[in-house]
Amino acid sequence: MTAPVRLLLVDDHPVVRRGLRAVFTDHPGIEVVGEAGDGERALALVPDLRPDVVLMDLRLGPGMQGAEATRRITALPGPPHVLVLTTYDSDADILAAVEAGATGYLLKDAPPEELLAAVRATAQGRAYLAAPVASRLLGRMRSPGPALSVRELEILELLARGLSNKQISRRLFISEATVKTHLVHIYGKLGVESRTAALAAAFDRGVIRPR
Incomplete structure (x- = not known):
């Protein structure tokens, strides 16, 4: 058995x-x-x-x-x-x-x-x-645009929670400069120029979910 x-x-x-x-x-x-x-x-x-x-x-x-x-x-x-x-x-x-x-x-x-x-x-x-x-x-996998990395997705999730760059850096144990670099990459991949627009685009595409 x-x-x-x-x-x-x-x-x-x-x-x-x-x-x-x-x-x-x-x-x-x-x-x-x-x-x-x-x-x-x-x-x-x-x-x-x-x-x-x-x-x-x-x-x-x-x-x-x-x-x-x-x-x-x-x-x-x-x-x-x-x-x-x-x-x-x-x-x-x-x-x-x-x-x-x-x-x-x-x-x-x-x-x-x-x-x-x-x-x-x-x-x-x-x-x-x-x-x-x-x-x-x-x-x-089939998306023609560049895919967000896991780290970039983590940062977007924390942005959605209202965390500042400093708070994100502390949460992820990385420098604020590194957070800013990731944000630049996120903006480029989503085709936006601000945090608010990045979140709106991420919500619209289902990359992250509104809390």
Whole structure:
């Protein structure tokens, strides 16, 4: 008899975790071995619980976010696979998760059947991308213009939060001069000349999502 897939749920909303647990309760092939409400807790639980798959939300309130938790979890010895389950499908979110080592990326409006299939595929190490996510990645690859780098997307996300150049430099541990250089590159790629116009263009193209 095949052992069930061991699953760790990571989401900062207890109601969401409870709902996810209910989805898997009637499926003997998947066993929920634990829950975490933040990235730090998830990272601490993985060595003890030894899950096969970590079902990871990207936005986890204050503290370590999902992409960073994914990066640290996948860097552990013999790591589990990470399946992102989120409401966010912007370029910035998708690329951050993929770069961090996520095996799959699913949206929270997916039906239970797709969620179950995604967990099983991820447990086997097979990449699983929700159709809208795959479309965004293909669109990005086919885009005739220069693509924004992950660092440039990070800076745009922080601009959208209202951070100044100095605050961005502190958050990303880079100099203000480097932030300004990235902004010049961002403006050039988006065909704009100001922060406000850059954000408007990024929102319009779905590169980042309004908060």
